[in-house]
Amino acid sequence: MITKDISLEDCILDLIDNSIDAARVASRGDISNLNDYFIELNINPESFSISDNCGGISLHNAIDYAFYFGRRKDAPKDVNFSIGLYGIGMKRAIFKLGRKIEISSYTNEHKFIVPIDVDQWLISDKWDFELDPLENDKPKGTYINVKSLRDDVSKEFTDPVFINSLFEIIGRDYASFLSRGLNIKINDKLVNGYNYAVMENSDFAPSLISYTDDGVNVEIRAGIAALPDDESDKPQKYQDVKNYGWFVLCNDRVVLAADKSIKTIWGRDSFPVWHPQYNGFIGMINFRSEDSSLLPWDTTKRNINLSSSVYKRSIQRMAELTRPWIDFSRKKKDAGYTPPISQNSYSSLVEKIDTNKTYKAALLIPDISKTPNLISIQFRKSDKDVNNVKLALGNARMSNREVGEKVFDYYKMNEVD
Numbered sequence: 001m002i003t004k005d006i007s008l009e010d011c012i013l014d015l016i017d018n019s020i021d022a023a024r025v026a027s028r029g030d031i032s033n034l035n036d037y038f039i040e041l042n043i044n045p046e047s048f049s050i051s052d053n054c055g056g057i058s059l060h061n062a063i064d065y066a067f068y069f070g071r072r073k074d075a076p077k078d079v080n081f082s083i084g085l086y087g088i089g090m091k092r093a094i095f096k097l098g099r100k101i102e103i104s105s106y107t108n109e110h111k112f113i114v115p116i117d118v119d120q121w122l123i124s125d126k127w128d129f130e131l132d133p134l135e136n137d138k139p140k141g142t143y144i145n146v147k148s149l150r151d152d153v154s155k156e157f158t159d160p161v162f163i164n165s166l167f168e169i170i171g172r173d174y175a176s177f178l179s180r181g182l183n184i185k186i187n188d189k190l191v192n193g194y195n196y197a198v199m200e201n202s203d204f205a206p207s208l209i210s211y212t213d214d215g216v217n218v219e220i221r222a223g224i225a226a227l228p229d230d231e232s233d234k235p236q237k238y239q240d241v242k243n244y245g246w247f248v249l250c251n252d253r254v255v256l257a258a259d260k261s262i263k264t265i266w267g268r269d270s271f272p273v274w275h276p277q278y279n280g281f282i283g284m285i286n287f288r289s290e291d292s293s294l295l296p297w298d299t300t301k302r303n304i305n306l307s308s309s310v311y312k313r314s315i316q317r318m319a320e321l322t323r324p325w326i327d328f329s330r331k332k333k334d335a336g337y338t339p340p341i342s343q344n345s346y347s348s349l350v351e352k353i354d355t356n357k358t359y360k361a362a363l364l365i366p367d368i369s370k371t372p373n374l375i376s377i378q379f380r381k382s383d384k385d386v387n388n389v390k391l392a393l394g395n396a397r398m399s400n401r402e403v404g405e406k407v408f409d410y411y412k413m414n415e416v417d
């Protein structure tokens with residue numbers, strides 16, 4: 001039953017979460033540099049495996065906690081800022097995947113394997129897991145192998161679309177860990193972190209605000225990735241458009257991705273529902289706490305606990321931060337033109353906070369009412385004539401558009417002004 005409420009993708013993310021928590025313990029809570037850590041997934045229609053070099057499961061932890069269903073009351077809270085808290089993720093994931101499971105752990109002190117034959121285990125009345133010592137050596141880490149995959153899982157694993165979407169989801173949801181050097185591979189191919197690039201120039205700049213609420217540090221970043229329908233700007237790739245909206249993170253892990261629904265701000269109270277005219281906006285709200293039970297997430301790590309007061313109070317701030325973009329895109333639509341952007345330079349919303357930089361509390365967005373209402377003029381002339389005008393203007397290689405503008409300016413200066 002426990003495997004029913006979660007998707008296959010989210011189960012796989014649960015296993016990645018555990019490796020990241022182990023890396024956090026191995027590096028004593030400092031995850032600013034994760035270059036040395038590897039998480040490798042091998043996925044094919046016959047088997048699934050995930051291995052990491054993040055230190056392994058200690059024997060004591062394996063016997064007393066790791067294989068329990070649910071978190072024991074006496075479980076030590078030694079993982080600060082951890083992703084794991086419910087004590088269910090790993091078990092749910094392996095049972096969702098298949099029927100023959102092996103979990104091996106290599107730590108500095110111990111080496112052991114936990115083989116689970118699910119069919120046998122289900123008919124036993126003890127429901128214990130056996131733990132056998134291992135003789136061979138491997139880098140310190142955890143190795144999970146699942147065979148006899150469930151039919152629907154095996155079917156998904158034959159589908160290249162599933163594997164590609166896994167690359168995308170992992171690149172998007174673990175961007176902040178990937179940007180700190182964590183290496184995640186699927187079938188020997190490195191996953192690239194999504195960049196969350198937003199414009200940073202004299203017209204547009206991202207904002208960052210942070211505050212503490214009931215033991216939770218809340219950091220909100222927002223920026224504009226691109227202007228909708230603007231040819232001169234970064235092209236609107238489907239990949240990017242998919243990633244507009246609000247991202248909600250808990251301890252750096254994405255819980256809601258590119259949200260365009262009432263779960264964040266869209267259509268809530270007096271705020272407008274999402275519309276493609278708001279494309280380009282990326283907001284990111286990260287709730288961080290040493291005690292991960294204070295964070296507003298549910299056990300799947302894919303949904304927000306909407307009744308959390310910390311979350312409820314943050315909605316107001318998210319709305320405030322989005323408002324200038326809503327106003328801008330409405331004015332832009334009414335005016336029927338896009339103001340020119342002075343230059344295209346980008347920064348990344350997942351970048352670490354640069355202490356030498358001053359961050360803005362509000363999005364910088366040009367005031368469209370102050371920009372003159374621009375219209376375009378189009379006309380056709382023979383190429384010979386146009387080339388002669390270019391020569392007369394002193395640059396045979398100027399663009400046709402520029403010829404038009406120069407000729408217009410010349411007429412206006414001499415005959416109008």
Ligand SMILES: Nc1ncnc2c1ncn2[C@@H]1O[C@H](COP(=O)(O)OP(=O)(O)OP(=O)(O)O)[C@@H](O)[C@H]1O
Pocket residue numbers: 014017018019022052054055056057058061065066067083084085086087088089090091141142
């Ligand atoms: N890759 C790993 N490396 C080290 N320890 C691990 C690894 N995977 C699991 N563990 C240990 O097993 C425990 C149980 O994992 P599980 O995912 O079931 O629960 P959790 O992470 O504590 O909570 P949640 O249900 O929120 O994920 C973890 O707390 C951790 O101690």
Ligand SMILES: [Mg+2]
Pocket residue numbers: 014017018083084085088089090
């Ligand atoms: Mg877990």
